[in-house]
Amino acid sequence: xxxxxxxxxxxxxxxxVNRTHVVKYAGASGDFNPLHHDDTVATGxxxxxxxxxxGMFSMGxxxxxxxDWLGAxxxxxxxxxxxxxxxxxxxxxxxxxxxxxxxxxxxxRVWTExxxxxxxxxxxxxxxxS
Amino acid sequence: MADEGFxxxxxxTQVMLFARSLLDIxxxxxxxxxxxxxxxxxxVIPPTFVQCSAHWDPDYFLDLTRPRKxxxxxxxxxxxxxxxxxxxxxxxxxxxxxxxHPVHVGDTLTVTSRPGERWEKQGRRGGKxxxxxxxxxxxxxxxxxxxxxRSIGVQTERAVDQ
Numbered sequence: 001x002x003x004x005x006x007x008x009x010x011x012x013x014x015x016x017v018n019r020t021h022v023v024k025y026a027g028a029s030g031d032f033n034p035l036h037h038d039d040t041v042a043t044g045x046x047x048x049x050x051x052x053x054x055g056m057f058s059m060g061x062x063x064x065x066x067x068d069w070l071g072a073x074x075x076x077x078x079x080x081x082x083x084x085x086x087x088x089x090x091x092x093x094x095x096x097x098x099x100x101x102x103x104x105x106x107x108x109r110v111w112t113e114x115x116x117x118x119x120x121x122x123x124x125x126x127x128x129x130s
Numbered sequence: 131m132a133d134e135g136f137x138x139x140x141x142x143t144q145v146m147l148f149a150r151s152l153l154d155i156x157x158x159x160x161x162x163x164x165x166x167x168x169x170x171x172x173x174v175i176p177p178t179f180v181q182c183s184a185h186w187d188p189d190y191f192l193d194l195t196r197p198r199k200x201x202x203x204x205x206x207x208x209x210x211x212x213x214x215x216x217x218x219x220x221x222x223x224x225x226x227x228x229x230x231h232p233v234h235v236g237d238t239l240t241v242t243s244r245p246g247e248r249w250e251k252q253g254r255r256g257g258k259x260x261x262x263x264x265x266x267x268x269x270x271x272x273x274x275x276x277x278x279x280r281s282i283g284v285q286t287e288r289a290v291d292q
Contacts, residue, residue, distance in 0.1 A: 014153060021151075028144070028151035030184030033192045055222040056181055060152040063177040072158035072166070073174045079226030079280075123226075 001070070002130040003098050003106040009069045010095040013061040013112065017053055017090045025057045048085075055082035058092065058121045062112045065094035070127050076105060080123030084114070091115040101129045135242035138183040138268070140175065142235045148179050162235075173235040177227060180268050180277050183241045223261060224282035231276040239268045239276065246280065253286060260285040 014021065023037050031054055034041040042048040059080050066075060086092065094112040101107070106129040111122040142160075149159035157164035158174050167173055184190045233239065246263030253259040261284050268277040 021153075024151040028148040029181045030190065031181070031192050032194065034194075056178060056225065057152070059225055060176065060178040060181075064152050064154045067154075067156065067177065072156050072176075073170050073232055075177050075227075075229055077226070077228050078177050079224065081224045082222055123224075 005098050005101055007098040010093055011065045013065055013092050013094045015091045017086060018088055022053045025054055029056060050088060053086040058086050058112055061092060062094045062110060062121055066125055074127045075125055077126040080121040082121055084118055084120045086120050104129055135240045136186055136188060138186045138239040138241050140233055140235050140237045142173060144182055145173060145175055145235055148182055149176050171234060175233045180279060221284050223284040226280040228278045231274050233276045238271045242267050
């Protein structure tokens with residue numbers, strides 16, 4: 001597909017995050033930080049209201065929006081900042097907008113919002129423009 | 131200082147499990163016979179798959195129940211969870227990847243990491259914030275650099291309230 005500056009894309013990447021989603025990501029990725037699966041740890045000294053999803057879970061779901069849009073092996077660069085935690089019950093929508101094209105490569109602003117419209121990750125991806 | 135690295139075999143089942151955990155059923159991540167997969171020269175990996183190298187990292191410390199010979203590893207002081215504040219205070223602030231060369235199932239990557247910059251910032255809600263960066267390179271069996279990952283972690287003085 002040929003990308004143009006201003007092109008946009010979005011997709012609901014997960015509805016109603018639950019602990020099973022998070023545990024599956026922990027098992028697959030190998031990140032067994034108990035803050036993500038053990039409510040006793042998360043709500044104890046750590047002081048969180050409950051477990052929350054790995055930042056990399058949100059980044060991976062956001063990447064799925066990009067690869068579904070642009071192709072499985074399309075990305076040259078991809079980076080995000082984690083701006084807000086994702087909690088059980090959240091529904092995430094990932095969004096993208098082509099902001100510039102140079103030397104055949106599109107720079108794409110990428111972000112993911114929860115059901116309240118709050119940004120949970122934001123960053124940039126680079127992919128071939130055509 | 132860069133470590134000597136460890137091997138990370140790219141296994142079909144692991145790629146399928148990882149893709150599935152991200153609710154991703156694209157054939158390029160699981161079905162070798164699919165025309166889309168064949169067009170890419172075989173099963174490829176999702177953009178954030180290299181995180182699974184944690185399973186092969188002998189020093190990975192966020193897997194406290196992993197059976198080990200000898201003593202469990204301690205924080206290296208770099209990377210997302212490093213910096214000395216303990217697991218409960220370490221948060222992942224940023225993650226960046228550059229993709230230089232395709233990775234396919236059957237490849238064996240060698241993973242090397244080195245600490246990057248460290249800096250401090252005053253947080254609005256979490257008190258003092260200590261950021262630290264870790265750079266990880268993934269090279270294939272031919273020595274070709276496939277992926278560079280830059281991870282930024284932050285240690286907070288108290289739980290982030292958001």
